[in-house]
Amino acid sequence: MAISAKDVQALREMTGVGMMECKKALVASDGDMDKAVEYLREKGLAASQKKAGRIAAEGAAYATVIDGMGVVVEVNAETDFVGKNEKFVDFVHGVAAVVAANKPADLDALMAAPYGNGRTVLEEQQEMVLVIGENIKVRRFAIFTDGVSVSYVHAGGKIGVLVNFETDLSADKVEAIGKDVAMQIAAMNPRFWDKSQVDDATLDNEKKIMQVQMANDPKMQGKPEKVLEGIVQGKMGKFFKENCLLQQEFVKDGSMSVEQYIASAAKAAGGSVKFVNAVRFEKGEGIEKKQENFAEEIAKQLQK
Numbered sequence: 001m002a003i004s005a006k007d008v009q010a011l012r013e014m015t016g017v018g019m020m021e022c023k024k025a026l027v028a029s030d031g032d033m034d035k036a037v038e039y040l041r042e043k044g045l046a047a048s049q050k051k052a053g054r055i056a057a058e059g060a061a062y063a064t065v066i067d068g069m070g071v072v073v074e075v076n077a078e079t080d081f082v083g084k085n086e087k088f089v090d091f092v093h094g095v096a097a098v099v100a101a102n103k104p105a106d107l108d109a110l111m112a113a114p115y116g117n118g119r120t121v122l123e124e125q126q127e128m129v130l131v132i133g134e135n136i137k138v139r140r141f142a143i144f145t146d147g148v149s150v151s152y153v154h155a156g157g158k159i160g161v162l163v164n165f166e167t168d169l170s171a172d173k174v175e176a177i178g179k180d181v182a183m184q185i186a187a188m189n190p191r192f193w194d195k196s197q198v199d200d201a202t203l204d205n206e207k208k209i210m211q212v213q214m215a216n217d218p219k220m221q222g223k224p225e226k227v228l229e230g231i232v233q234g235k236m237g238k239f240f241k242e243n244c245l246l247q248q249e250f251v252k253d254g255s256m257s258v259e260q261y262i263a264s265a266a267k268a269a270g271g272s273v274k275f276v277n278a279v280r281f282e283k284g285e286g287i288e289k290k291q292e293n294f295a296e297e298i299a300k301q302l303q304k
Helices: 005-015 019-028 033-042 086-102 107-112 121-132 171-188 200-215 225-243 258-269 294-303
Strands: 060-066 069-076 137-144 148-154 159-167 273-282
Touching (some): 019 107, 060 086, 060 148, 060 273, 086 137, 121 137, 148 171, 171 258, 171 273, 200 225
Antiparallel strands (some): 069 137
């Protein structure tokens, strides 16, 4: 029988198992959801069905460079305590190594990739759930295969940043520049890397806000249109400095922008360095955390 994508998604949400395995289970069970869950449990993939439904918003973001390739991953757990667990940390590092070795196209491909111990990443994740006793979930990853990448991990895994450059310098000479830029990204969390990336809709909206502000400002009344346009352009320059990485004031030296710092540091190192791209993962961002009374949670545990 035909298995719909909706059924596959529903089974995935129930069990926390990958899409391909869920589809296989539904096919083997003729579309019967309960039998499909049993099938996955028999396979050892959904042994912790209840845990898979619990919110995992802690864990770690981790960035590294492996064999010249930059990798950043986020793996979630339910508590900050588990995020520091040695087995969990080893799993996070192992996932990063799988990304570097296999260059998966998407998360499903990563979960189906070999972990290196006879299990897939998905199977190893399920093993971590059983061993640690919390819902563990590989959430996302990114990889840079070209150029020179520099990684930075902030606050033991709260934020992972990966910066990628085009350069004629060796990786060791770019390391210090990359760390400084990555720390800036971790601290300032810019909306854009460069002002050229700011889309027209954002620009139009910002200009509209500025025009309304000036219309409501008595000091601006009666000023020529050309003067008002000049003021808007000046305000847009401030917007770029606040929201675009390369135009931001360099945190370590406020006399220059990040772009100017990169050029200056590259020249001092005897070469050229061009910022290409970056990825910033902050653990749990965008995940709605469930707020529960601690005493009630303990009571629930005692009733089980």
